[in-house]
Amino acid sequence: MAVKIQLKRFDELSKKELYRLLQMRAEIFIKEQQCPYLDPDNKDVSAWHVLMKNPDEKIIGYARIFPPGAYLPGATAVGRVSVDRTYRKRGLAYRIMDKSIGFLKEKFPGYPVEISAQSYLIGFYQNLGFVQVSNEYLEDGLPHVRMKLYFHS
Amino acid sequence: MTVKNSTYTIKHWDALSTYELYEILHLRGKVFVVGQQCTCIDPDGKDPEAFHLTVKNGNTLIGYARLFPPGKYYDGAASIGRVAVLREWRNQGIGKEIMKRGIAFLKANFPENPIIISAQSYLEEFYKNLGFVTVSDEYLEENMPHVRMKLS
Numbered sequence: 001m002a003v004k005i006q007l008k009r010f011d012e013l014s015k016k017e018l019y020r021l022l023q024m025r026a027e028i029f030i031k032e033q034q035c036p037y038l039d040p041d042n043k044d045v046s047a048w049h050v051l052m053k054n055p056d057e058k059i060i061g062y063a064r065i066f067p068p069g070a071y072l073p074g075a076t077a078v079g080r081v082s083v084d085r086t087y088r089k090r091g092l093a094y095r096i097m098d099k100s101i102g103f104l105k106e107k108f109p110g111y112p113v114e115i116s117a118q119s120y121l122i123g124f125y126q127n128l129g130f131v132q133v134s135n136e137y138l139e140d141g142l143p144h145v146r147m148k149l150y151f152h153s
Numbered sequence: 154m155t156v157k158n159s160t161y162t163i164k165h166w167d168a169l170s171t172y173e174l175y176e177i178l179h180l181r182g183k184v185f186v187v188g189q190q191c192t193c194i195d196p197d198g199k200d201p202e203a204f205h206l207t208v209k210n211g212n213t214l215i216g217y218a219r220l221f222p223p224g225k226y227y228d229g230a231a232s233i234g235r236v237a238v239l240r241e242w243r244n245q246g247i248g249k250e251i252m253k254r255g256i257a258f259l260k261a262n263f264p265e266n267p268i269i270i271s272a273q274s275y276l277e278e279f280y281k282n283l284g285f286v287t288v289s290d291e292y293l294e295e296n297m298p299h300v301r302m303k304l305s
């Protein structure tokens with residue numbers, strides 16, 4: 001299936017795009033994962049937004065990327081990685097991560113990429129080159145581990 | 154800062170900036186998702202049809218409601234929803250003021266139509282004091298008890 005991926009800063013997003021990405025995040029992280037947490041956490045204004053769109057221009061996949069220091073000191077970060085329920089198991093999350101990592105490698109090659117990953121996704125992130133750098137902890141009531149990806153020249 | 158320094162504004166979705174929309178969804182997330190521990194999808198797709206009433210104290214958004222013209226939420230009736238005030242600003246009459254202004258706006262623009270709301274049951278008295286009457290039995294919405302109320 002043909003998808004396109006766009007990277008936009010917060011102020012480049014249209015209202016429709018912002019609304020749809022927050023709606024999709026709520027569908028997945030709040031409803032599907034039964035977690036009543038504050039998804040629009042005010043950090044989105046500092047992020048790049050990775051929008052994966054289907055041929056009808058609907059956002060069906062997403063991630064947000066932070067420059068060094070905006071989320072974690074000394075590292076860039078990727079978060080809210082999500083794919084609409086009806087588009088799962090087609091490798092789209094890998095494509096979103098590839099795009100995100102490629103962007104960060106080009107723009108901030110001197111910084112590792114650090115993520116707070118849900119534990120059940122450790123294998124997924126390891127396949128992308130991330131290594132686990134912490135013990136398990138709870139975030140919004142769900143088990144997470146910290147993982148890091150180092151760029152070697 | 155006192156509540157007297159608050160600014161009330163009503164804007165249609167079309168007039169909102171992206172940042173204003175984000176601020177609104179942030180406040181609604183705080184009050185409804187986190188505050189009421191509700192695993193509900195707050196951006197429900199209906200916001201582009203609504204007018205958005207915001208209450209700001211200085212630069213901070215502290216209160217909100219969304220106003221629907223007739224036919225956008227209920228057939229033949231206007232509606233008010235997502236009435237929210239940040240916890241630290243409660244019990245100062247802001248919720249009542251939001252409702253008074255929302256009602257005035259809808260009455261001025263759609264004088265022929267009643268206003269129908271799906272009200273959380275614990276707020277029935279609050280809305281009755283504003284002139285609403287209960288027009289349904291209790292039902293569950295997002296697992297929380299509600300009643301339908303009407304202002305003619």
